[in-house]
Amino acid sequence: MSNFEGKIEEALANPSNQGEMVDADSVGTVGSPDCGDMMRMWLKFSEKDGKKVIDRASFQAFGCQTAIAVASIATQLLKGKTAEEARQLSAQELAGDLGTLPPMKIHCGQLVEGALRNALDPGENATTAPKDTLLGNINSGKPSKIRIVPLEA
Numbered sequence: 504m505s506n507f508e509g510k511i512e513e514a515l516a517n518p519s520n521q522g523e524m525v526d527a528d529s530v531g532t533v534g535s536p537d538c539g540d541m542m543r544m545w546l547k548f549s550e551k552d553g554k555k556v557i558d559r560a561s562f563q564a565f566g567c568q569t570a571i572a573v574a575s576i577a578t579q580l581l582k583g584k585t586a587e588e589a590r591q592l593s594a595q596e597l598a599g600d601l602g603t604l605p606p607m608k609i610h611c612g613q614l615v616e617g618a619l620r621n622a623l624d625p626g627e628n629a630t631t632a633p634k635d636t637l638l639g640n641i642n643s644g645k646p647s648k649i650r651i652v653p654l655e656a
């Protein structure tokens with residue numbers, strides 16, 4: 504098993520911050536055009552030293568193990584960051600200790616990055632209420648609520 508796979512397994516053994524957040528301030532949802540996987544991320548902000556920072560982040564995924572592992576690590580990394588600082592983070596940075604994502608897995612990290620960016624800047628997705636669940640949206644027959652974001656290559 505490679506070092507990367509070992510770290511993925513470690514992150515998956517006890518994933519952090521998985522599940523919807525009922526009191527979230529914002530939510531972002533993306534689908535990957537590469538593999539069809541989907542991810543939703545919720546953010547809750549609080550005031551710290553006069554700055555608005557991310558207090559909590561959580562995620563729900565219909566995605567591969569790498570995407571779940573990256574989201575688990577990313578939601579931990581995001582704590583205490585301002586929206587501006589969070590916006591600067593690349594998919595690779597969000598993967599933290601996982602190390603360099605293999606070329607085949609870069610889009611998995613980008614799925615997490617996309618969900619975060621969508622939560623930070625909801626845009627046309629603003630109609631998605633933070634309490635909506637990803638599964639609920641899919642089952643509701645209202646696919647327009649799921650925004651497919653073309654991810655950068």
Ligand code: FES
Pocket residue numbers: 535538539540566567568569570608610611614
């Ligand atoms: Fe789809 Fe990883 S293969 S997100």
